[in-house]
Amino acid sequence: MKQSKTLLFSLLLITTGILNAQNNIIRGIVSNNKIPVSFANIVIEGTTIGTSSDENGEFELSNNVDGSYKLIISAIGYKTAYVTVKKANDNGNFIKINLIETSESLEEMVVTGTLKAVSRSESPVPVEVYSPTFLKQNPTSNIFEALQNVNGVRPQINCSVCNTGDIHINGLEGPYTLVLIDGMPIVSGLSTVYGLSGIPNSLIEQIEIIKGPASSLYGSEAVGGLINIITKNTLQAPKFSIDGFATSWGEYNLDAGGKINIGKKTDLLLGVNYFNFDNIIDNNGDNFTDLTLQNRISVFQKWNFQRNENRILSLAGRFFYEDRWGGELQWTPEFRGGNEIYGESIYTARYEVLGKYQLPVKEKMMFSFSYTDHDQNSVYGDTEYLAKQRIGFSQLTWDLTKNNHDILIGSALRYNYYDDNTTATAEDDGTNNPDKVIIPSLFVQDEISFSEKHSLLLGMRYDYDNRHGSIYTPRMAYRWKINDNDILRLNAGTGFRVVNLFTEEHAALTGARDVFIEEELDPEQSFNVNLNYLKKIYSDNGTYVNLDFSAFYTNFSNAIIPDYDTNPNLIIYDNLNGSAISQGISSNIDVVFNNGLKVLLGATLQDVTNTDEGIKKTQILTENFSATWNISYNISSIDLSIDYTGNIYGPMRLPLLSDLDPRSEYSPTWSIQNIQFTYKGLEKFEFYGGVKNLLNWTPNKGNPFLIARADDPFDENVTFDANGNAAVTPDNPYGLTFDPEYIYAPNQGIRAFAGLRYRID
Incomplete structure (x- = not known):
């Protein structure tokens, strides 16, 4: 009997040891100077095992890893921490992890x-x-x-x-x-x-x-x-989250997401977005909607599958449907496509699938793919635009390291299908011929580490397009880590864009202009040089500063530039007989103060010009300077944060219809500014609200009108001369036609908003 008890006791000890080995429990708390860090990610290095901290910074991680291992702890706005665990902790012990605050994602x-x-x-x-x-x-x-x-x-x-x-x-x-x-x-x-x-x-x-x-x-x-x-992976995503807000204009937006465990080796990430705006507003009095009415839904899924040796397998998909319209206030769907009441009505349906599969071989090889199907049914007044686009993409990469070389070798295959009811896919005899293009590609890059401070990346890509032949795009990137706080980067390379004209420029249909293509268009090519300097400053009082400065230069050849100036009734497309240049400097400063104040400031000075036939012009709808800011202050004593955001843009050249057009040729300097207050005093909840466009800026300010001849959208009362140009008449003193393309800023004025967030981890 005694031997039986001894044997039973021994079995219990062995069983307990096995269970503990299979289910080690690590508990801890993540904080920043004793302030809990919520929703930090805690992952065991080299595995997919992980969790996240709760609202109080605490976490619990069960695992079946034997021996010592390393925890990786990361959170947005903090330096990533690494903690080595030598053995499983007792249930009562905590691992205390202190994260150091940084500026916006410097070590992400x-x-x-x-x-x-x-x-x-x-x-x-x-x-x-x-x-x-x-x-x-x-x-x-x-x-x-x-x-x-x-x-x-x-x-x-x-x-x-x-x-x-x-x-x-x-x-x-x-x-x-x-x-x-x-x-x-x-x-x-x-x-x-x-x-x-x-x-x-x-x-x-x-x-x-x-x-x-x-x-x-x-x-x-x-x-x-x-x-x-x-997008998030299942380790980072909450079990459930919802975020909804409404504005005083009558906009309603709802975001909902969460993750579902399906068995032991499959996780599903699900997200839904719904947006509705069904309020006709005409503050500028032109009898046209100031903001397009919209009804939109999007559903996103991402499946993650656990495989042997932590190999990656994921599959994601999205469905998107939108019904939007804008136009004269009297428009209803029964007028869609007619010439009685002007309206622009767009039905859009999209399907997207993308995935990644890591091959079951010793080498690190990844197969990735994506497919999109875009179906658009739209009318602009009495002009119908029906379009279908399908893009298939697959890519295989091989990632290998040898000595001081970090090499990536890849191949890709892209399939483009495009069809519409316009001249973009029409033959000379009027028959329809959808655009079908297959582009195979090969690329290789090698990052050479000469030392801890110096590295050089060299890359080359080869694409073949049966319309244009072989296309080569080399690149070079040099990185000099002067010290831990100073980094200098020099990048140079080429880019290209195959002719895919009307798919981007179909906004031409929204006006009264016709599209005219001068000749068979060649692919655009570019050469770019970018110099970047990063400086990090840590002060004794806990203030952190990040400076990011860049100078850029891009030169385009064969640029396809829409010409709005030659003929007010046409948009003319042709390869530029000259060059297009974009050059300038840009700087960001990111400061985190020790009193809860965070400041992100950015500014860009740029000069974007086109030179054609020896004539140099500033590119249309391009500002010469801009600035942005995000200023946040956290008042922890009352669980309140304040966010003041905004931007400012310099003048840009605008598309006028004629020399008599009374609208300004250049936009003024303009700014959109917003303020928000967020209360986080209730567990799992956030309440926020504020005001958008504090200055109530809209582009109609200082202009007699935005939409040319809004009272005659079908040009029924326009007299045209022998060259097809609008003639000056008593009813049309400026010789204009209907045109809604004179736009450079949102036409939505000041509005209040309020919202609620709820999250379960």
């Missing part, structure tokens, strides 16, 4: 510059990083509006009726900006205009921005820069 991991995960300060390519905290400082219903406070980046509205637009980087037009989701080219071509709406902000981990050509890694469209939207 970035992948956009080199297709490899490196810390931002170690990347040879300058990459700007913007976190969810940045997005919350000025809540918006879409990424397009959220980028208005990023230095050197400007959302450009291209139509005062339908309110569609694109993103300008360093003064370059929207077609030169490539937008990606998790590194895959989801938004390009036709999607540039509509695809930036409906990405749930609750699922965004960070936004990475490169200013300057990146075609050697990403191919066509990445001529002027790119924006990479990184």
Whole structure:
């Protein structure tokens, strides 16, 4: 009996030991100078095992890792910490982790510059990083509006009726900006205009921005820069979150997201965005809507699968549908496509799929793919625009390290399909011929580390387009780490954009102008040089300063420039017989004070010109200077934070219809400013509210009108001369036609907003 008891006791001890080995429990608290850091990420190095801290900074992590291992603790706005755990802690013990506060994401991991995960300060390519905290400082219903406070980046509205637009980087037009989701080219071509709406902000981990050509890694469209939207993984995402706000204009936006565990090896990330604006407003009295009415829904899913040796397997998809219209106040859907009441009505449906699969081999090889299907049914007055675009993309990369060489070898295949009911896909005999292009690519880059302070990245990409032949895009990036607080980077390279004209410029349909293509267009090419200097300053009183200074120069050949000036009834497209140059300097200063005040200031001076046939002109709709700011102050004693954000833009040349057009040729200096108050005194809740566009600035100020001949949108009372130009008559003293393209700033005035956030981790 005694032996049986001894045997039973021994078995219990062995079983307990096995269970403990299989389910080690690590508990701890993450703080910054004894102030809890909420929602910090805690991950075991080299695994997918992790968790996040709660509102009080505390965490608990169960794992089955034997022996010692390293914890990686990261949080937005703090330096990443590393803690070695030698053995499992008893349930009653805490690991105390103190994070050091930094400025905006200086040590965050970035992948956009080199297709490899490196810390931002170690990347040879300058990459700007913007976190969810940045997005919350000025809540918006879409990424397009959220980028208005990023230095050197400007959302450009291209139509005062339908309110569609694109993103300008360093003064370059929207077609030169490539937008990606998790590194895959989801938004390009036709999607540039509509695809930036409906990405749930609750699922965004960070936004990475490169200013300057990146075609050697990403191919066509990445001529002027790119924006990479990184979504959360299941370790970082909350179990459930919801964020909703409303404005005094009658806008309603709802973001909801969460994660679901499906079995032991599968996690699902789900996000939904819904936006509605159904309030007809005409504050400037032109009988046209000041803001397009919209009804939009977007559903996003991301599946993560655990595999042997922590290999990556993920699959994501998004569905997007939007119904938007703007026009005369009397317009209803029954007038859609007719010539009685003018309206611009756009139905957009998009499907997106993207995934990553790490091959089951010893080498680090990754297969990535994406596919988008964009279907658009739109009318602009009595002009119908029906378009379909499909983009398929696949990429295989091999990441290897040998001695002091960090090498990436890759191949890509891109398929573009585009069809519409315009001259863009019409043959000379009038038959329809959809545009189908397959572009295979090969690329290689080698980052050579000469020492801890000096590294050189060399890259080359080869693309073949059967319309244009072989295209080569080399790049070079040199990084000199002078010391831990001073980094100098020099980047140079080329970019290209294959002809994909009407998919970006179809805003021409929104006016009374016709499109005229002078000749068969050649691909655009660019050469860029960028010098970047990063300086970090730590003061004795705890204040932290980050200075980021850049000088840039980009020279375009074969640039395709829309000509609005030669004929007021046409938009003429032709390869520039000369050069287009974008050059300037840009600087950001990021300061974190020890009293809870944070300041991010940015300014850009630029000169963007086109020289054609020896005649030099400033590029249309391009400002010569701009500045942005984000100022935040946290009053911890009453759980209140204050955010003051804004931007200011210098004059830009605007598209006039004739020499008699009474509207200003140049915009004035203008500014959009916002203020927000956020209360965090209740667990899991945040209440926020404030005022947008404090100065009540709208582009109609100082102009007799914005929309030319808004009272005659079908030009029924316009008399045309023998050359097709509008003649001066008593009813038309300026010789104008209907045109809504004179727009450079949001036409939405001052408004209050209020919202609520709720989060469960």
